[in-house]
Amino acid sequence: MQIGEVAERTGLSLRTIRYYEEVGLVVPSARSQGGFRLYTEPDIDRLQLIKRMKPLGFQLEEMRDLLAILDPTPGCPEIEDPAARLVEFREATAKARAELRAKLAIAEEFEVLLRSHILALKSRH
Numbered sequence: 001m002q003i004g005e006v007a008e009r010t011g012l013s014l015r016t017i018r019y020y021e022e023v024g025l026v027v028p029s030a031r032s033q034g035g036f037r038l039y040t041e042p043d044i045d046r047l048q049l050i051k052r053m054k055p056l057g058f059q060l061e062e063m064r065d066l067l068a069i070l071d072p073t074p075g076c077p078e079i080e081d082p083a084a085r086l087v088e089f090r091e092a093t094a095k096a097r098a099e100l101r102a103k104l105a106i107a108e109e110f111e112v113l114l115r116s117h118i119l120a121l122k123s124r125h
Contacts, residue, residue: 006039010047023060025050025067046071056096
């Protein structure tokens with residue numbers, strides 16, 4: 001598939017996909033005769049994994065490490081203790097999830113507060 005279809009399927013911008021290629025996280029599996037990037041399902045899976053990690057605060061090196069464990073490709077760094085590193089990723093994900101839940105609770109409380117103020121203002125008029 002060409003980059004436009006990959007962008008559509010993953011919800012990532014063309015610029016973001018090109019950036020991930022530039023930093024070596026995802027490399028197109030092939031190029032067309034015209035030089036267009038061509039991606040496969042495993043390439044899309046890699047992009048989806050990166051997309052999941054980004055909002056949780058994982059850095060590019062961490063993404064690179066996890067990809068090296070889950071889908072090693074030529075040139076990937078060798079991870080000394082992959083099982084232990086996966087545990088670290090799981091723990092970091094659980095921590096990020098808890099932080100997001102706390103933020104969500106604050107946002108919900110704030111929304112309720114604003115709603116009550118809106119209703120109070122409407123009832124005055």
